[in-house]
Amino acid sequence: MKNEWNPRWMGLALAVSAALGCGEPPSTQGLHGACTPGSQCARGQRCLEYTGLAGPLSTCEIPCSSKSDCPEPLNCTAVSDGPNQLVCN
Numbered sequence: 362m363k364n365e366w367n368p369r370w371m372g373l374a375l376a377v378s379a380a381l382g383c384g385e386p387p388s389t390q391g392l393h394g395a396c397t398p399g400s401q402c403a404r405g406q407r408c409l410e411y412t413g414l415a416g417p418l419s420t421c422e423i424p425c426s427s428k429s430d431c432p433e434p435l436n437c438t439a440v441s442d443g444p445n446q447l448v449c450n
Contacts, residue, residue, distance in 0.1 A: 386432045387423045387449070396421045409444040423449035 387405025395418075396408035402421035410419045422444055423430070425437035431449035438450045 387430075389432055389435070391421050392423065392449070394421050395419065409446070409448070411444045413442045420444075425449050 385404065388403035390403045392403070392406065394402075396402055398408055398410050398419050400408050402408050406421040406423050408419055409422045409424070410417070412418070420443075423432075423435075425431050425447050428437050431437050435449040437447050439447055440450055443450075
């Protein structure tokens with residue numbers, strides 16, 4: 362039996378790669394910009410709600426757990442007047 366690459370397997374391989382984060386890095390377009398909760402931010406970003414010195418805020422951020430989660434030259438840090446979690450900054 363000859364082994365041939367089935368197009369269905371190609372689709373499955375692409376879906377698994379995307380799910381494992383093997384795709385494009387997060388976008389920095391609009392990063393830290395104001396957003397409406399539940400709205401769409403750029404690729405890899407989430408609209409995070411938090412209370413800053415200026416009161417309630419919502420901004421597009423890249424959540425992270427290490428520097429490798431962030432596009433260059435950003436670092437994974439806690440922002441003193443930002444979301445109550447680590448973000449790329």
